[in-house]
Amino acid sequence: MSLIVQKFGGSSVSDAEGIKRVARRIIDTKATGHDVVAVVSAMGDTTDDLLDLAGQLTTEPPAREMDMLLSAGERISMALLAMTIDGLGAKAVSFTGSQAGMITDAVHGKARVIDVSPQRVRQAVDRGYVAIVAGFQGMSPDSNDVTTMGRGGSDTTAVALAAALNADVCEIYTDVDGVYTADPRIVASAQKIDKISSEEMLELAASGAKILHLRCVEYARRFGVPLHVRSSFSTNEGTWVLPSPDDKIKIQEGEPLEQPIISGVAHDRSEAKVTVVGVPDVPGKAAEIFGVIAGAHSNIDMIVQNVSTSGKDKTDISFTLPIVEGKDALDALRDAQERVGFEGIEYDDQVGKLSLIGAGMRSNPGVSYKFFHALHEAGVNVDMISTSEIRISVITHADKLDDAVRAVHNAFGLDTDVEATVYGGTGR
């Protein structure tokens, strides 16, 4: 008997038919002898509808009330799913984030998990129930208030529960077959990946492959939870994301590898580039700037420090962050401009990020050459560069991103003739 945590997103439970399909999937899983904990998001458009209502009433809603509002969405979907399973003859009980023991910090709208105490979920499972848990939401013990966890919240709920319950696998259901070597809507010849290490998946997710959210992969890797990304429209095997204690060993130079060196090409249009111009070139100024950004609860991705064109003893610092966090970050920077002493800020949200991910990249000296050569051949200018042991990322102009993805995918021999299965939707 094993325990499986299954996560179903909003598009899987967008209407009564979807809820029934999910209910049957859960019952089928239970019928094969597994215990099941299901994590659900709000139904389809519920969140957008609630945001729209709030927008009609006020321009700057308090974050606490916004969380109270949005958390209603999962209560609806989880209760409907539980009663549907009950109606089909199995036992089910639903739990809010708070009831499921999802303890978070008090940062409304982007709360982070600080503890998981799923006693009620465990008891329900032990008594033969399917436990249905609201994704995306938790409770802050400081204030006893409902919190929501922001982007990737439901995936993170699922993995955090899987870790706390010592589940055998956390299945993430989505509208595609699994993780591909590139976005099949841009690269028609992309291949499904059967197995990938969580380290590589982490780089793919961080690089904008939207199939799994970075937080979810980070959590799974830290707690050794195997993820299985698969389609809710078929019973095909999807992509297994496997934590392995020897990930680090595998990527040592010269180590033989079972998987191909290059895992895939990811891209991301959700980031903007900020350049802080004319920063005094004295110790501590970069820390000061990133302290300001952190204070605005913004997540910086790539960072590059240039020699400034604006004068001596000055430098420019460029970084990328999510476009949705751009306004708060800019406001915070402007407030701090005088104190920090920089000269100005440039902002560009017409950028795209492309990343090549693969274990053993360092052991293969030709990779960088091939990568930049492919970009050059495709006429793509590179604006920023950042690398890790298993990743090369570049920032380009947004218009050039699709061409860049196709060029790199082709250059590394990732193309296949088998057509990818994409079942519609926006790929989450």
Added chain:
Amino acid sequence: MSLIVQKFGGSSVSDAEGIKRVARRIIDTKATGHDVVAVVSAMGDTTDDLLDLAGQLTTEPPAREMDMLLSAGERISMALLAMTIDGLGAKAVSFTGSQAGMITDAVHGKARVIDVSPQRVRQAVDRGYVAIVAGFQGMSPDSNDVTTMGRGGSDTTAVALAAALNADVCEIYTDVDGVYTADPRIVASAQKIDKISSEEMLELAASGAKILHLRCVEYARRFGVPLHVRSSFSTNEGTWVLPSPDDKIKIQEGEPLEQPIISGVAHDRSEAKVTVVGVPDVPGKAAEIFGVIAGAHSNIDMIVQNVSTSGKDKTDISFTLPIVEGKDALDALRDAQERVGFEGIEYDDQVGKLSLIGAGMRSNPGVSYKFFHALHEAGVNVDMISTSEIRISVITHADKLDDAVRAVHNAFGLDTDVEATVYGGTGR
């Protein structure tokens, strides 16, 4: 500085405009120097929409999951109201039933209040916030589950909070001006009542005057909470329902009374008549039958025991109960038929109840004569009769109910020439 609890029903917050109107009403009240706690129901059709969704998924949803589902409705309306008030420049914070300390028993769908611990509400008010509380819902400490309180739940939340917070008044906002001597949609000449004792209001509510739910009036009377029933569309004074320690004295025979003897005429179409035929005429059988009904969590209203036509040593017992509880009660009775030893069950949901309410009814020997004479003149047959010190109720055929109401209202001189103000809607 006084504390006012204001309750707004679903029709008051049915859309963005309604929520804004309620927000301004609350801010206006606060501006006159009062602290405000507002209790809200779910927005307009939310509850019906959720019930409809549930109906598409299963025929017999578990009560716990149904409560989880429906309680989402108030979370949405209360968060939207709180952020609207915030947007208008006042401070507001919303609380779920659980956060507001509404402790109930564990009878899902019709939970009863067992304790109110509104510390968080009190703290918020003391800090200058308007506290917005979800009506209709609570939390059962036995199971740590969300409960809903059934019909009249939001009114009861408001009164229970008013009592626990020692509020000066509990204002119940509705779509009519106040309580009338009869339903203005049936009796055009009905008059608004300015003041009524909670005892009389209790009989009016129990007799089907839908403006206030029985539970709410019971609670207000027990804890001495003054109620003010008024329109959310005007600032006119409505009807004050005043608890008075000498209610009992007032209705003693011969006591001088300030208010007119007859308060009003109420009617109710929501009940069905059940007759248990051929019950063995031995002690304890009635108790056994009502035990069965209580076990089905059904609320019996009128009870009449007849000599049976079905044979010697047998009797018939008739009673009325809410139509919505009819099926469960009949199922429970059929299950118990052999054990209790009765012969059969008759069920009639085409009945109406008419009640005449007034303090000092007993002291006025002509009341009963005038009442039954008016019904006779109007050609109304009486099926069951029940009386209290300040009420006479009869069951008639449903078709005859409107005629009966008009005849009795006229016979007791309650008609006025002033037209009642009814603002549409279904009168809650």
